[in-house]
Amino acid sequence: MVFEFQQKVLFKHCDPAGIVFYPRYFEIINDCVEAFFDKVLGWPFETLLKDGGVPTVQIATEFKAPNRHGDWLLLQLHVAKLGRTSMSLEIAASTEGEARFEVKQTLVCVDKAGKPRVWPEAVQDMLKAKGTDQ
Template sequence: MTGLPRRLYVHRRVVAWGDCDPARIVYTPKFLDYALEAAEALFARLVGVDWYRLNLERGQGQPLVHADLDFVSAARPGDRLLLAVRIAALSRATLTYRVEARLAKGGRCFDATLVSVLIDTRRFKSISWPKDYRRRLAAYAALSQRKPRR
């Protein structure tokens, strides 16, 4: 596991042709996939384990219990997206991610709020964040809520 990031994590993604509908813009549900992909990448970077290994090796999961998407502009095949991921809230068992997606060529694309809960996958019951996870998630939450310097 690496040290904590010193700045806001930005996940980069290129829109693939297969992500689009007949109108040649991103198929709406794919935006949720993009937001989840960015949230998982941040989690893996902070905690040192991706959601797959979290489930298989540690018997823990992070299912989504709430998702909210606001669409601002369309994205097309080949567009590069920059997805800034913040941790907006951390409670006993839940984690709220905020994902702000921008087009690399300029302009907002979509905003997402994702709330997940940490569970024991054997009992399918919520559990408290382990101290090592909580410490790293809380530190990043504090960093990601700071106002940028001008």
């Protein structure tokens, strides 16, 4: 299962040269993850954050080519592995079919105290139903 998320590169994402300032890509990546939790898992962050969270504990990004103001990014998110308390994501981003960056990211499901907790059964069931790698 691949979740697709589109983002137009806005003025706020760019440096004075009109290309994306790389930390802004991490905001776009997080927007993609947040949309995935809402639209696919049915667990929007405004609900999830009431009694815990899903912080990123590891992220590796390879930048392939720059984006410019006005470009459209297509992010394709794939859950590579669902562990007991962690989730490994892979995200490939492209513009008009040209690779822009690739991400490998690990999230951990935590309780209010920041301690790892098992993914809710509904989340596990949804990912299994969507054909997520286990």
